[in-house]
Amino acid sequence: MNPVTGWAFLILSSLKAASLLGLLFLIIAVWTLVERRGAGFIQNRLGPNRVGPQGLFQPVADGLKNFVKEETLPPFSDRLLFLLAPMMAFVPAFLTFSVIPFAAPLPTPWGLLGMQVADLPVGFLFILAISSLGVYGFVLAGWSSNSKYSLLGGLRGSAQLISYEIAMGLAAVSVLVFSGNITLGEIITRQQQSTWFVLPLFIAFFVFLIAAYAETNRLPFDLPEAESELVAGYHTEYSAMKFAMFYLSEYSNMLTASGLIVCLFFGGWDIPFTSWDNSAPWTVWKSLTTFCAFWGKTLSFYFLYVWVRWTLPRFRFDQLMDLGWKVLLPTALAFVMVVGVAVWALDASGIGAGARGALILAVVNVALGFLLFRVLDRNRVLGGAGNRRRAESHRAAAGREA
């Protein structure tokens, strides 16, 4: 079946965009509740359960509240940028999801309809480019508020996002090298043909996962917000819907990151252990089941965000930088080298980067993972710049005692 073209393409794409946006909003609304009830359950309490059955209408009440609350506009702020910043955070957060394929192609009377809003040939680069734009929203919010807490939050946000973007990009580079393509659809196809990339590229997945937490400003890396230190960080001065836009963009970024992890490492909309779902002829039934598979996987990672938030304490800022630049970046760089060499070796030996090649690389990953988590992770304390000095003073003190 041929892809949809012409007017049908325009109309169907608009429909896809609108319904995906609605779906994202719905999931985000539900997830604000999941977050709060998850927090409650982890702390052995119930969480908000009063509005509607099991508190299901709590997000509606929250939304209404945000609409009718007073919009504050601090007189000391830079008015234009203050108003612009929430939008600059909001738009890229929702834009990035448009290239993520979320189901098998759907056959329609007008042709085959790809189940992603925009099937860009540069897929992954688009995500990197647009998600980096979000940092402007945070920095401008922090700066235009003209308040100490906001400024500190914005500065922290910019430093953190830029640092972890490198590790994130490099971790993704090993996926791109291994799959030989940067279109997300092609990456998923490669995973369906061989195996999910989490096996051969586990180290990259690990780095990507951590960097994704830092990129979305979530605990343990929520330093731009850091309630206990900075009131609310970059959105301290914001209220009502403007605040809600930052809130929504945070949750949307998390959802996009989860979707991206699923696409790059967990086979996208692939249903594991079967192959009937990933080849023509495409049917509505296939689209539906793969749709459920994709969202099942994505929401699991979305829940992981909640779970991690109520488990891990916040890093100190120098520790955060230490982890990003001295641990994740070298790890990701070294792993790109490993994958590069492995792909070259597999090609040279005629095995290729298919299922067998992936399994060989998975074995390599087990060894590397052992090295990383059992050997290098030991005897190490993230301490930032002062750590070496402190270690030296320890040694000196130990020398005096002996």
Place this chain on the structure above:
Amino acid sequence: MAVTVKTLRRPESSSSYVEATIRGMALTLRHLFQPKWTMQYPEQKTARDWTISPRFRGTHRMSVDETGAARCVACGLCPQVCPANCIRLVPAEDAQGNRYAAVYEIDEFRCVFCGYCQEVCPEEAIHVGVHYENAEYSRDRFVYDIARLTTQTHEVSSLWDPGDPKGE
């Protein structure tokens, strides 16, 4: 002696970030499925491990005799003993020469709920009660007069008994 800073050595030889993280995640996952402690208050006023103590001292209650009149004989001991000075008592005498309280008001805002009034009362008339749902729409509703005190129906506090300090 020179000022020294004591630096504590971290247990670096046994530290592992990944291991500690996984252990923490396992712990919170266990908590996710544990029974919850929340008591759903307005519907549920006692929980599986909590009931209000019979010694709780809340808003007052005046006991009545078989005719329905307040048992108070207006002896004046409770306003005397009250550390917060929240009881206003105007005594009076009826035709048979029985003393009664013409005015008996307790300002529950002033009251510190010490329970001395109950302890000192020779007629066991005034009591502090096991009761805590006292919300009102205006401040003057918190001055309880004798009609209000006699119509309260909640449990009265058993107070602390020196002979049974643990309440057994």
